[in-house]
Amino acid sequence: MKTLKNKLNPPKILVLGFATIILIGTFLLTLPIATADGKGLSFLDALFTATSATCVTGLVVVDTGDTFSIFGELIILFLIQIGGLGFMTFATLLFLLLGKKISLKERLLLKEAFNNVTIAGLVRLVKRILLFTALIEMIGGLILSIRFSFDMPIGKAFYFGFFHAISNFNNAGFDLMGGFKGLTEYVDDPFVVLTICALITIGGLGFIVINELYEYRGTKRLSVHTKIVLSTTLILTVGSTLLIFLFEYGNSKTLGPLSEWGKFLGSLYQAVTPRTAGSNTLPISDLTHSTLILIIWLMFIGGGSGSTAGGIKITTFAVLVATMWCQIKGKEDVVLFKRRIVNDTILKALTVTMCGMMIVVLVTIVLSIIEQRHSFMMYLFEATSAFGTAGLSMGLTPELSTGGRLLIILTMFAGRLGPLTIAFAITNRRKTEAFRHPKGKIMIG
Numbered sequence: 001m002k003t004l005k006n007k008l009n010p011p012k013i014l015v016l017g018f019a020t021i022i023l024i025g026t027f028l029l030t031l032p033i034a035t036a037d038g039k040g041l042s043f044l045d046a047l048f049t050a051t052s053a054t055c056v057t058g059l060v061v062v063d064t065g066d067t068f069s070i071f072g073e074l075i076i077l078f079l080i081q082i083g084g085l086g087f088m089t090f091a092t093l094l095f096l097l098l099g100k101k102i103s104l105k106e107r108l109l110l111k112e113a114f115n116n117v118t119i120a121g122l123v124r125l126v127k128r129i130l131l132f133t134a135l136i137e138m139i140g141g142l143i144l145s146i147r148f149s150f151d152m153p154i155g156k157a158f159y160f161g162f163f164h165a166i167s168n169f170n171n172a173g174f175d176l177m178g179g180f181k182g183l184t185e186y187v188d189d190p191f192v193v194l195t196i197c198a199l200i201t202i203g204g205l206g207f208i209v210i211n212e213l214y215e216y217r218g219t220k221r222l223s224v225h226t227k228i229v230l231s232t233t234l235i236l237t238v239g240s241t242l243l244i245f246l247f248e249y250g251n252s253k254t255l256g257p258l259s260e261w262g263k264f265l266g267s268l269y270q271a272v273t274p275r276t277a278g279s280n281t282l283p284i285s286d287l288t289h290s291t292l293i294l295i296i297w298l299m300f301i302g303g304g305s306g307s308t309a310g311g312i313k314i315t316t317f318a319v320l321v322a323t324m325w326c327q328i329k330g331k332e333d334v335v336l337f338k339r340r341i342v343n344d345t346i347l348k349a350l351t352v353t354m355c356g357m358m359i360v361v362l363v364t365i366v367l368s369i370i371e372q373r374h375s376f377m378m379y380l381f382e383a384t385s386a387f388g389t390a391g392l393s394m395g396l397t398p399e400l401s402t403g404g405r406l407l408i409i410l411t412m413f414a415g416r417l418g419p420l421t422i423a424f425a426i427t428n429r430r431k432t433e434a435f436r437h438p439k440g441k442i443m444i445g
Contacts, residue, residue, distance in 0.1 A: 278391020
């Protein structure tokens with residue numbers, strides 16, 4: 001008979017680990033000390049908030065700045081940090097501090113958590129991740145603190161600065177501005193916009209990419225994975241900024257009243273944040289339908305593998321586009337940066353994308369049945385935001401019924417861990433079959 005340890009493969013441990021952290025966070029947020037009114041949150045609202053923070057989503061049923069005490073906000077910030085870096089990263093840090101050796105089982109868990117192809121050098125990578133994270137959040141926090149100090153007392157400015165730096169580097173999108181208004185007051189402020197855009201982008205690249213960039217001076221080499229992430233990120237950011245600029249240029253409720261520089265900053269922020277940060281400088285419900293569809297697409301794509309971002313991931317999107325292009329050109333192999341992409345990678349990309357699409361469509365349909373009070377666009381936007389852990393909302397989240405909130409909680413959880421991780425946790429890993437069936441020909445297209 002198998003022991004419990006053998007039954008818990010890496011995907012199952014990751015799922016159970018995140019679930020445990022969410023439950024602990026839920027309990028802490030129900031305490032009277034966690035809210036400003038001293039009453040604590042209801043269990044469902046606490047569960048929603050803890051899931052959103054741990055899954056670094058940013059969807060909220062109560063306004064963070066208005067509802068929570070300092071204790072509650074720090075609990076949310078702690079959940080964001082654990083969720084963004086992964087609980088295995090913190091477990092590894094604890095083991096290192098205690099002088100405990102990292103076992104093979106724990107290295108396999110790290111491999112699964114970072115979606116890495118090998119267990120080699122993972123402990124060294126974890127140490128660097130912790131160092132990179134501390135450094136980036138420190139720099140971002142100081143810049144934002146200095147800027148906020150012109151609008152509020154110095155102590156509050158530093159608190160706000162570091163809270164928003166940690167939240168946005170981990171692609172969580174929680175803010176303390178109050179009134180569900182996000183960062184709309186800073187839509188044309190270059191210090192806030194450019195700093196947070198940099199934090200979101202760096203956090204969304206993935207720690208493998210950041211580590212390769214750090215080592216580039218010595219190696220003078222970047223993997224095809226890093227090249228794909230960097231090039232696709234640049235294309236999506238530039239292209240989306242231009243499209244949002246065009247779509248919203250004459251919109252009197254968004255970019256219309258701003259200067260040309262303000263219009264650029266507003267477009268840039270709204271192009272970066274769907275990947276998958278969740279904070280906003282433009283009122284989402286006032287955006288044109290063209291911009292909303294573009295944002296839904298960006299939220300579904302998400303950021304880099306092994307990053308703090310969600311979605312199907314940039315590399316998945318790039319592989320699918322490259323596969324489509326090669327099919328159109330009649331080429332046998334899919335090639336990116338002079339490297340052939342193996343069929344297993346293409347099949348995995350197709351599986352992740354189809355699973356993601358099925359989840360979004362199913363959640364949208366169920367929301368439209370449960371709620372029946374809003375437009376289809378709001379349901380689709382909410383479902384995609386939850387799956388992509390983007391955290392953007394057209395204002396539907398606080399109005400969700402109990403059933404709707406539970407559905408979004410499950411969607412955020414699935415989006416953060418990834419549909420494949422959850423599938424592998426529920427079922428057994430793929431096994432090599434002893435035989436193969438005869439080929440069958442079907443018509444496509």
